[in-house]
Amino acid sequence: MVLWVFGYGSLIWNTGFHYDERLVGYIEGYHRVFYQGSTDHRGTPEYPGRTVTLQPAEEEVCWGVAYKISKEEDKQAAISYLEVREKQYDQKAYVDFFTDSSGSTPAVSGILVYIGSSDKKSNKNYLGPASFEEMAKQVVTAEGPSGPNRDYLFQLEKALLQLGCKDAHVMALADEVRRILSQDRKIS
Template sequence: MVMWVFGYGSLIWKAGFNYDDRLVGFINGYRRVFYQGSTDHRGTSEYPGRTVTLEPAEGEVCWGVAYKISGKEDEQTALTYLEVREKQYDKKAYVDFYTEPKASTPAVSGVMVYIASSDKKLNRNYLGPASDEEIAKQIVRAQGPSGPNRDYLFQLEKALLQIGCEDRHVMDLAKEVRRIISESEL
């Protein structure tokens, strides 16, 4: 039995579980957005941080990494770990994963991905869309058990650039956060 998991946020740079293979690629029909509140890792209940989730978006692609996990023991360990780590994400989807932009056939089908839905009844931490400035201000202020929210954003930006992805939403937010930080230091 083999399980594949798609990472589009912190899983890109920090898997936290054993895996047999790591592929760089993308999924179709989604875009990465900083719409999920984090009260357990990058913020608190009082000052939620913002982390990424996926939003359905026709014609868009979301780059990230897919991890191959084989063996019943490694699979169970990874699932147990992910269920705790991703507990604020209320949905799992199984998607096709591509490694080549022009490919018509996926490299791997049935890749599991965690998604934080916009349904406030199921996902009480969903923050939703806001201006880049508003999101950036929240990111600058928030800090949780896993560290400052800005570190999450900057690590995501770096990890995406390392895999050859220039995600406009992430890069614009990182630029805005740096602007706010530099202005506060004046």
């Protein structure tokens, strides 16, 4: 049996596991938002970074990348790796993945996706919505073992644009971070 994994954040440009095939496409009924706190990769417990999670949204789609993993040893290694990497995400879902914009027939059914829910009891790192200015200030200052939070944001924006996806939420946050950084440069 083959394992498929959907990446909608850093998995797009930094997979971290062996795979046999990579497809660009989308899942339906969700949109990407910077509402998940990161205290282990792009921030610390004292200064959490912001990373993306999925939020249910009827009539919307979330573009990303699907990875096909066929070999048993690669599947086990990928799951072990993802369980550590995605440990701050409290839910796993199995969804349909589409490559055709008509959305009539899924290219893959039952693709695994990790989600940080808005339930603060099961997801202690959920930060939730905030203004773009507030989120941007947090992104500018947060840094963790995987590097500055702003690098995550800018790499995600670049990776999505390379896929042909203009994600309004990601782009608006990136623009606000750039605005803050350019102001900081003018002051110093």
